[in-house]
Amino acid sequence: MTEFFADPLKFYQLHPGWLFVTATLLPLLSFVLIFLASGAWALLRRYRDDHVGIEQLYHLFGGDKGGRLAAYIATAAIGLSFVLSLTGFILFNFVDGDKEQKRDAQEAKIRETRELLVLVSGLDKELEKSLHDEEAELTAIDARWAGRFDWLRIAPAITNDPQRGTALQLGFRIDSLAAIMFVMVTFIATLIHIFSIGYMSDELPETVEDHQVHGEHGHLHRRGRFGRFFMYLSLFCFSMLNLVLADNLFQVFVSWELVGLCSYLLIGFYYERRIAANAANKAFIVNRVGDAGFIIGLLILWTYVGTFNFEDLFRQIRAPVRVSSQIPWIDGGGTLLGGQVVRSTAEPSSGRIKIAGPDQPVSADTQAVLFPRDPKTELYGISGEMGVHWGVVDKGTQLLVSTNPDPEQFGVMPYWMLVLAGLGIFLGCAGKSAQFPLQVWLPDAMEGPTPVSALIHAATMVAAGVYLVGRVYPLFTPEVLLVIAYVGGITLFVAATIAVVMTDIKKVLAYSTISQLGYLMLAMGVGGWTASLFHLITHAFFKALLFLCSGAVIYNCHHEQDMTKMGGLFPKMKITALAMLAGVLAISGVPGFSGWYSKDAILAQAFGFVWVHPGHILLFLLPLVTAGITTFYMFRMWFLTFAGKPRDAHVYEHAHEAPWVMTVPLIVLAVFSVCVAWGRQPWNPEESFLAENISESQPASVIADFGRVETDPLWKGGRLKDETHSERYLAQENHALAGNLALGVVALGLVFAALLYYYRVLDSEESKEQFATLHGFLWNKWYFDELYSAIAVRPALTVAHWFKWFDLTVIDGIIHFVAFATVRVSKWDGLFDHHIIDGLVNVMGGAVSRVGNGLRGVETGSLRNYVLFLVLAAVGIFLVLTWWVAMVMAG
Amino acid sequence: MSDVGLTHYLLLGAVLFVCGAVCMATKRNAIGILMGVELVLNGASINFVAFAHFNRAFEMEGQVFALFVIVLAAAEAAVALAIVLNFYNNHATVDVDTAEELKG
Numbered sequence: 001m002t003e004f005f006a007d008p009l010k011f012y013q014l015h016p017g018w019l020f021v022t023a024t025l026l027p028l029l030s031f032v033l034i035f036l037a038s039g040a041w042a043l044l045r046r047y048r049d050d051h052v053g054i055e056q057l058y059h060l061f062g063g064d065k066g067g068r069l070a071a072y073i074a075t076a077a078i079g080l081s082f083v084l085s086l087t088g089f090i091l092f093n094f095v096d097g098d099k100e101q102k103r104d105a106q107e108a109k110i111r112e113t114r115e116l117l118v119l120v121s122g123l124d125k126e127l128e129k130s131l132h133d134e135e136a137e138l139t140a141i142d143a144r145w146a147g148r149f150d151w152l153r154i155a156p157a158i159t160n161d162p163q164r165g166t167a168l169q170l171g172f173r174i175d176s177l178a179a180i181m182f183v184m185v186t187f188i189a190t191l192i193h194i195f196s197i198g199y200m201s202d203e204l205p206e207t208v209e210d211h212q213v214h215g216e217h218g219h220l221h222r223r224g225r226f227g228r229f230f231m232y233l234s235l236f237c238f239s240m241l242n243l244v245l246a247d248n249l250f251q252v253f254v255s256w257e258l259v260g261l262c263s264y265l266l267i268g269f270y271y272e273r274r275i276a277a278n279a280a281n282k283a284f285i286v287n288r289v290g291d292a293g294f295i296i297g298l299l300i301l302w303t304y305v306g307t308f309n310f311e312d313l314f315r316q317i318r319a320p321v322r323v324s325s326q327i328p329w330i331d332g333g334g335t336l337l338g339g340q341v342v343r344s345t346a347e348p349s350s351g352r353i354k355i356a357g358p359d360q361p362v363s364a365d366t367q368a369v370l371f372p373r374d375p376k377t378e379l380y381g382i383s384g385e386m387g388v389h390w391g392v393v394d395k396g397t398q399l400l401v402s403t404n405p406d407p408e409q410f411g412v413m414p415y416w417m418l419v420l421a422g423l424g425i426f427l428g429c430a431g432k433s434a435q436f437p438l439q440v441w442l443p444d445a446m447e448g449p450t451p452v453s454a455l456i457h458a459a460t461m462v463a464a465g466v467y468l469v470g471r472v473y474p475l476f477t478p479e480v481l482l483v484i485a486y487v488g489g490i491t492l493f494v495a496a497t498i499a500v501v502m503t504d505i506k507k508v509l510a511y512s513t514i515s516q517l518g519y520l521m522l523a524m525g526v527g528g529w530t531a532s533l534f535h536l537i538t539h540a541f542f543k544a545l546l547f548l549c550s551g552a553v554i555y556n557c558h559h560e561q562d563m564t565k566m567g568g569l570f571p572k573m574k575i576t577a578l579a580m581l582a583g584v585l586a587i588s589g590v591p592g593f594s595g596w597y598s599k600d601a602i603l604a605q606a607f608g609f610v611w612v613h614p615g616h617i618l619l620f621l622l623p624l625v626t627a628g629i630t631t632f633y634m635f636r637m638w639f640l641t642f643a644g645k646p647r648d649a650h651v652y653e654h655a656h657e658a659p660w661v662m663t664v665p666l667i668v669l670a671v672f673s674v675c676v677a678w679g680r681q682p683w684n685p686e687e688s689f690l691a692e693n694i695s696e697s698q699p700a701s702v703i704a705d706f707g708r709v710e711t712d713p714l715w716k717g718g719r720l721k722d723e724t725h726s727e728r729y730l731a732q733e734n735h736a737l738a739g740n741l742a743l744g745v746v747a748l749g750l751v752f753a754a755l756l757y758y759y760r761v762l763d764s765e766e767s768k769e770q771f772a773t774l775h776g777f778l779w780n781k782w783y784f785d786e787l788y789s790a791i792a793v794r795p796a797l798t799v800a801h802w803f804k805w806f807d808l809t810v811i812d813g814i815i816h817f818v819a820f821a822t823v824r825v826s827k828w829d830g831l832f833d834h835h836i837i838d839g840l841v842n843v844m845g846g847a848v849s850r851v852g853n854g855l856r857g858v859e860t861g862s863l864r865n866y867v868l869f870l871v872l873a874a875v876g877i878f879l880v881l882t883w884w885v886a887m888v889m890a891g
Numbered sequence: 892m893s894d895v896g897l898t899h900y901l902l903l904g905a906v907l908f909v910c911g912a913v914c915m916a917t918k919r920n921a922i923g924i925l926m927g928v929e930l931v932l933n934g935a936s937i938n939f940v941a942f943a944h945f946n947r948a949f950e951m952e953g954q955v956f957a958l959f960v961i962v963l964a965a966a967e968a969a970v971a972l973a974i975v976l977n978f979y980n981n982h983a984t985v986d987v988d989t990a991e992e993l994k995g
Contacts, residue, residue, distance in 0.1 A: 863987040867912070
């Protein structure tokens with residue numbers, strides 16, 4: 001810290017990773033500032049009439065109208081974040097950019113040396129020193145972009161296992177993916193902030209009338225919530241950036257929940273509207289289902305692997321990459337396992353890890369080998385021949401070849417547990433990214449203000465799920481990846497079909513988002529790691545654009561969202577219409593637009609996957625067909641909104657172009673939607689700077705599981721899969737074929753849309769009646785809501801009713817009986833108290849009182865009487881004494 | 892007539908005591924009552940002195956007690972007369988029957 005305050009510039013030069021940390025913390029600072037300011041404002045408001053000074057302070061804080069200060073703070077914070085992220089991105093790629101090449105060269109050198117070693121069996125001291133220096137340099141570069149510290153220490157468990165986790169950590173690790181995500185999120189968020197200043201200006205006045213809420217006295221009147229909106233936006237941005245920044249699953253989970261909370265707050269922004277409140281609840285509860293899976297995954301990993309740190313996790317679950325099959329001392333070579341999940345059929349405690357071959361079926365007692373997190377010796381080779389031989393090379397000079405691994409360094413976990421952990425984490429991602437079967441919350445989430453829809457659907461929340469799948473990719477076994485692919489495939493098709501019939505402009509976009517997210521998940525599942533995240537970025541740009549355009553349309557048509565009432569708006573809002581057209585073309589995958597590059601990459605990957613696994617042909621057919629459907633519904637939306645004749649005179653009358661704060665973000669986003677994916681040759685779909693940059697942080701497990709492509713920089717030697725028959729290789733080979741197929745389908749979709757909604761050759765109303773059943777089916781969203789209502793909501797309500805009955809009759813009955821019995825017993829007790837106890841006391845008291853009264857007469861007050869008594873008493877005592885003495889004498 | 896012995900002294904003491912007691916019980920005049928008290932005390936003193944004379948075991952004790960009684964009587968008379976004087980100041984009489992404010 002002191003280092004930072006002494007010289008910030010130098011600090012950032014030494015630790016450029018902190019640029020991103022600062023960029024993350026700025027929105028948090030903005031949130032805190034707005035929170036405190038609004039708190040102060042509310043406090044001053046209460047006492048503003050008491051004192052002149054307070055009233056002046058109150059006006060300083062904006063007075064009754066609130067003012068736009070919150071917007072400026074939030075926008076400045078996120079804008080500054082963007083600048084910092086961009087600086088960091090540039091530093092990362094152009095200053096430390098050759099890091100990967102350096103590492104590759106160094107590794108090649110190490111391997112060469114090691115192989116040489118076997119022959120000479122002695123290491124040149126100088127060579128060793130130079131290797132050592134290079135390694136130190138790489139570690140120093142790593143340290144510039146990463147950092148972590150213990151956040152919560154946990155008392156160590158009673159175990160000798162050194163791998164056991166003892167602390168939850170906070171940390172960050174910047175790779176090219178994180179850097180790109182940072183730039184993308186902050187950039188889009190900045191534009192959305194600017195757009196919101198215009199869009200949310202309705203919330204500025206002291207009282208706002210909500211036309212959609214009917215109270216007892218007409219419409220609802222409430223105070224404007226301009227500042228609150230920007231406060232939520234800031235928190236949202238912080239959560240998302242922290243999620244991207246995190247280097248461990250726990251930190252991701254914290255941000256994950258924060259993002260969920262923010263979406264809940266923002267979807268329910270107009271919480272007086274019942275429908276908005278319900279949508280917020282639905283989003284939160286559906287996400288909770290996913291998060292339950294996430295937590296299960298976290299618990300499994302913590303229990304078996306004992307860390308949440310991504311690097312550590314992957315190092316333990318996946319075999320080290322620096323493993324070579326060309327190890328001369330192992331007879332007959334061996335199966336190369338670098339980057340793979342290694343399955344074993346025997347415990348290491350038996351002294352052997354018997355590695356299962358790739359064709360060996362998985363059974364209940366199959367174990368996944370956990371590798372040492374911080375190996376004392378470098379793992380060098382693994383062979384599957386007749387038990388196991390591990391080539392272990394000491395970091396020093398000595399060469400060790402052991403037939404058995406050091407069991408201390410290795411662990412195992414049940415393979416099915418690893419699968420379960422992967423499925424759990426994916427369930428969390430499916431919830432956030434609105435994947436089947438948890439997609440139902442997203443269309444309802446359209447109840448929030450439109451900039452929020454853009455922020456949630458483009459840059460942040462829904463992207464978070466896919467981003468996390470990409471981040472923890474090495475944790476997913478092939479079984480999990482297949483599930484991911486199918487879930488994505490189902491989602492993209494279902495959502496696209498629903499989007500075809502929707503008439504609410506935002507609902508169309510919502511379903512389109514779900515469908516596109518399905519593409520991303522499918523790409524992940526079939527091994528298109530880069531393709532998926534590539535599409536995530538391009539989609540973020542054009543979907544934010546589309547949402548903001550729809551926001552502009554809605555804002556300028558006086559909050560009319562029904563497309564059937566629009567039409568012919570093109571002359572009235574040309575900028576918005578053209579910007580939206582750019583978005584539509586991009587999402588359709590028209591050549592030259594950003595969506596083309598990324599969608600082609602996904603389709604090619606799916607094609608490659610299906611080629612290797614012909615049984616899963618649906619995984620290619622679904623996205624291919626859906627590409628056409630996407631084009632169809634996007635053009636349908638555009639034609640219905642902007643083309644043809646106005647269908648509602650009232651809406652048409654009011655429509656006008658948006659103010660500049662709203663159009664400028666549209667134009668900027670439109671430009672990026674077109675050209676964000678361009679490469680050296682914009683006409684070549686395989687060339688893209690963005691994709692190349694993303695692929696730099698591709699985990700080695702992608703290559704291990706799906707084979708390599710010709711230009712893979714990460715792969716050095718070895719044959720994991722039959723090279724020309726691997727998914728990724730085939731995808732690369734058939735990129736053009738898949739792309740052209742998709743293009744044909746897209747053209748078909750465009751023609752249909754134009755025929756139906758532009759030229760009106762076919763009457764859409766007529767065809768709607770012709771396919772009434774199908775239309776009804778789609779209109780009701782495949783009856784998912786009804787299905788969930790039947791299998792989850794209604795049973796829950798029924799059970800709740802049972803419990804209510806149980807509560808009312810049994811529990812309340814018991815309580816009432818107990819109460820009744822208590823009252824009865826108390827009454828008896830009261831009677832006993834009253835008559836027996838009190839009676840006894842009264843009798844005694846009465847007796848004493850009576851005796852006292854009787855004795856009163858003795859106290860005459862006459863001195864002579866007293867003397868008389870005295871004398872009489874003396875005489876009495878004398879007589880008694882005399883009698884007593886006489887008795888004693890006699891006796 | 893035999894010699895004057897212990898019994899005579901005791902009889903004298905008893906007569907004096909009874910005279911004193913009767914005086915206390917019958918007089919309404921506070922001064923009279925005080926006189927009765929003196930008689931009772933002197934009766935007792937005669938007993939002490941008589942026992943001291945006739946019983947060697949009580950030689951000293953009898954004398955000392957008698958002296959104590961005399962001193963006590965003097966002190967008592969002083970205090971009692973002061974009370975009487977005050978009583979007279981308040982009630983303009985020394986009739987003890989009027990002192991009945993504290994009766995039950």
